[in-house]
Amino acid sequence: MRAAVLHAPGDVRVEDVAEPAITAPTDAVIRLAATCVCGSDLWPYRGVEPVAGPTQMGHEYVGVVDEVGSAVASVEPGQFVVGSFVASDGTCEICRSGYPSSCVDRVFMAQVGTQSERARIPHADGTLVATPGTPDPDLIPSLLAASDVLGTGWFGAVAADAGPGRTAAVVGDGAVGLMAVLAARQLGAERIIAMSRHEPRQRLAREFGATDIVTERGDDGVAKVKELTGGLGAHSVIEAVGTQESMRQAIGSARPGGHVGFVGVNHDVALSGEELFFSQVHLHGGPAPVRRFLPGLIDLIWRREIDPGKVFDRTLPLDQAAEAYQAMDERRAVKTLLTV
Numbered sequence: 511m512r513a514a515v516l517h518a519p520g521d522v523r524v525e526d527v528a529e530p531a532i533t534a535p536t537d538a539v540i541r542l543a544a545t546c547v548c549g550s551d552l553w554p555y556r557g558v559e560p561v562a563g564p565t566q567m568g569h570e571y572v573g574v575v576d577e578v579g580s581a582v583a584s585v586e587p588g589q590f591v592v593g594s595f596v597a598s599d600g601t602c603e604i605c606r607s608g609y610p611s612s613c614v615d616r617v618f619m620a621q622v623g624t625q626s627e628r629a630r631i632p633h634a635d636g637t638l639v640a641t642p643g644t645p646d647p648d649l650i651p652s653l654l655a656a657s658d659v660l661g662t663g664w665f666g667a668v669a670a671d672a673g674p675g676r677t678a679a680v681v682g683d684g685a686v687g688l689m690a691v692l693a694a695r696q697l698g699a700e701r702i703i704a705m706s707r708h709e710p711r712q713r714l715a716r717e718f719g720a721t722d723i724v725t726e727r728g729d730d731g732v733a734k735v736k737e738l739t740g741g742l743g744a745h746s747v748i749e750a751v752g753t754q755e756s757m758r759q760a761i762g763s764a765r766p767g768g769h770v771g772f773v774g775v776n777h778d779v780a781l782s783g784e785e786l787f788f789s790q791v792h793l794h795g796g797p798a799p800v801r802r803f804l805p806g807l808i809d810l811i812w813r814r815e816i817d818p819g820k821v822f823d824r825t826l827p828l829d830q831a832a833e834a835y836q837a838m839d840e841r842r843a844v845k846t847l848l849t850v
């Protein structure tokens with residue numbers, strides 16, 4: 511089958527690899543309907559994370575079940591399924607408490623690779639959710655978004671305690687930040703401040719529910735959020751970048767007693783204990799427990815209450831994955847969908 515393989519920083523090739531097979535009775539193999547390139551795929555692509563030889567890429571996926579192992583009970587061949595970017599057993603104490611992305615048996619799908627024609631999904635029962643039927647083709651981008659960016663933005667908004675009567679601020683205008691805007695809106699936030707300096711992304715943020723745009727960054731961005739919130743800061747701040755500057759901006763933008771949901775994968779962030787102490791904010795984040803939210807998100811998408819698929823501003827066939835990476839690396843695309 512065909513799959514996107516990273517050979518070295520900047521060098522993605524679509525080539526023939528071995529067909530996936532059931533290796534454990536809890537596995538399923540799916541035939542991809544669509545996959546995509548994630549902001550976090552850019553870390554190894556840019557050489558920020560090491561590339562240890564040729565690596566199959568991708569961790570977002572929707573598709574049709576081809577085969578299941580003998581122990582799989584919740585999905586069957588022919589069903590259309592959505593899964594999280596972390597495979598989880600769904601039965602351990604951490605999964606049952608709502609944190610499947612830290613499952614004691616977790617498998618990061620990035621280690622399997624889903625930018626391919628077919629993929630093996632470990633822990634199929636705990637990981638995959640079947641849709642009510644075969645989706646209309648126009649729903650596929652939204653269902654694919656649920657696999658990571660929507661679920662991650664949603665967790666950010668939940669962790670930030672976004673809700674009625676509260677102001678939410680979102681640091682980061684990548685796909686996850688934009689999805690966090692949508693989530694804050696769905697959760698009922700009264701005012702949503704999107705922090706972005708890129709006009710096309712500002713427009714998308716407004717479509718997803720942003721009421722205010724702040725273009726300033728760092729301390730100036732914090733000052734602007736305070737200015738918009740009577741000098742107090744936002745109740746809920748979603749951090750969707752993962753850098754030193756964005757984490758400081760997020761914590762600084764939250765009011766005392768407020769909540770920061772941080773879902774940008776952190777790289778080299780070091781926080782001052784003193785700053786944390788006096789910020790008096792709740793901090794919660796990490797790899798999003800997307801599987802917890804999938805049934806509800808699929809329902810919202812199926813009923814066409816939300817249209818997160820709009821976050822994909824480019825569609826290419828899998829064979830052009832190299833261009834998809836380049837477009838995202840150069841910020842010519844927010845998020846690129848790959849058709850399989």
Ligand SMILES: [Zn+2]
Pocket residue numbers: 598599600601602603604605606610612613614615
């Ligand atoms: Zn588990």
